[in-house]
Amino acid sequence: MAFALRSVKVPPNSASLEEARSRVFDFFRIACRSIPAIMDIYNLDDVVTKSQLRSTIASEIRKNSHITNPKVIDLLLFKGMEELNNIVEHAKQRHHIIGQYVLGRQGLVQDLDTKDEGMSDFLKNFYKSNYF
Amino acid sequence: MAMRAFVLRHIQLPGQTLTATGSKPHPQWYLRASLRLFSSHDDHLTKEEVIDRVLDVVKSFPKVDPSKVTPDVHFQKDLGLDSLDNVEIVMGLEEEFKLEIPDKEADRIDSCNLAIEYIYNHPMAG
Numbered sequence: 001m002a003f004a005l006r007s008v009k010v011p012p013n014s015a016s017l018e019e020a021r022s023r024v025f026d027f028f029r030i031a032c033r034s035i036p037a038i039m040d041i042y043n044l045d046d047v048v049t050k051s052q053l054r055s056t057i058a059s060e061i062r063k064n065s066h067i068t069n070p071k072v073i074d075l076l077l078f079k080g081m082e083e084l085n086n087i088v089e090h091a092k093q094r095h096h097i098i099g100q101y102v103l104g105r106q107g108l109v110q111d112l113d114t115k116d117e118g119m120s121d122f123l124k125n126f127y128k129s130n131y132f
Numbered sequence: 133m134a135m136r137a138f139v140l141r142h143i144q145l146p147g148q149t150l151t152a153t154g155s156k157p158h159p160q161w162y163l164r165a166s167l168r169l170f171s172s173h174d175d176h177l178t179k180e181e182v183i184d185r186v187l188d189v190v191k192s193f194p195k196v197d198p199s200k201v202t203p204d205v206h207f208q209k210d211l212g213l214d215s216l217d218n219v220e221i222v223m224g225l226e227e228e229f230k231l232e233i234p235d236k237e238a239d240r241i242d243s244c245n246l247a248i249e250y251i252y253n254h255p256m257a258g
Contacts, residue, residue: 025219026235032223033232050227055194058220065216 005030005085013074020073024061027077027084031057034088042094048102056101136170182252186244189224193217206243218242225251230258 014020035053039045044053064076086092125132183203191198196211207213207221222238225231229251233241241247251257 021215025215025239028216028219029223029235029238032220032226051192051224054220054223058216062216 005034005081005088014070017068017070017073020070020077023077024073027080028057028061031080031084034084038087038097041088041090042097044094044097044102047098053101176255177252177257179248179252182257183248185228186225186248186251189228190221190244193221193224202244203248204243204245208242210243222247229254231256 014023032054035050038053039048039050061080064073067073067076087097187201187203190196190205190207190211191201195213195217200211205211207218208215213221218241219238222233222241225241225247226233231251231254233250237250241250
């Protein structure tokens with residue numbers, strides 16, 4: 001029962017951006033419908049509410065909203081589906097979920113991109129490597 | 133089953149006998165409304181309750197300004213949300229009313245009006 005999601009395959013090719021878009025919404029709906037099961041598996045009731053998790057999933061999807069190539073969107077959907085399957089079949093653990101999807105919404109680990117938006121390109125390249 | 137039959141047999145309906153002067157009905161145990169003991173037919177939500185709960189869900193959405201929310205507000209045009217937010221609100225409504233809205237209907241729901249109407253007409257709305 002927990003492995004039922006794995007059988008939902010993302011077919012390899014979206015014909016157009018519209019189709020990719022509707023696939024994204026389908027994925028979002030599947031993820032939202034698994035939220036009660038996820039909260040039950042990992043005992044997240046004291047830590048986060050369902051609507052916060054929904055907003056988190058939506059913001060993850062929105063991070064890639066600027067992409068226009070349907071094949072790239074398909075790939076991202078495939079990875080998203082894989083992540084969702086891992087979570088639902090308890091291949092992850094509670095601290096993973098909390099660290100990746102509950103905390104960090106105010107700028108810890110994952111939102112570093114937006115926080116560094118005002119930083120100059122020079123500094124960004126400098127932090128990355130010696131040669132630029 | 134036997135209990136049901138027993139109860140049904142023993143419910144008395146008022147026998148109103150109208151005379152020329154129009155007498156009062158018998159002072160026996162009579163039923164104000166149609167009392168159907170084993171029917172959940174009248175179990176629907178009232179429209180005000182649906183409206184209140186839908187507005188609560190929309191107002192508690194973090195990107196929404198609660199003062200702008202009225203029963204006929206359009207999610208994308210009036211509240212400035214995008215399509216993903218629209219889907220998220222619909223999912224929030226699904227959770228609140230314990231429904232499962234099929235994709236075609238969910239794509240149609242664009243404003244508070246449509247949401248209230250859909251939920252009010254849904255037989256399983258809790």
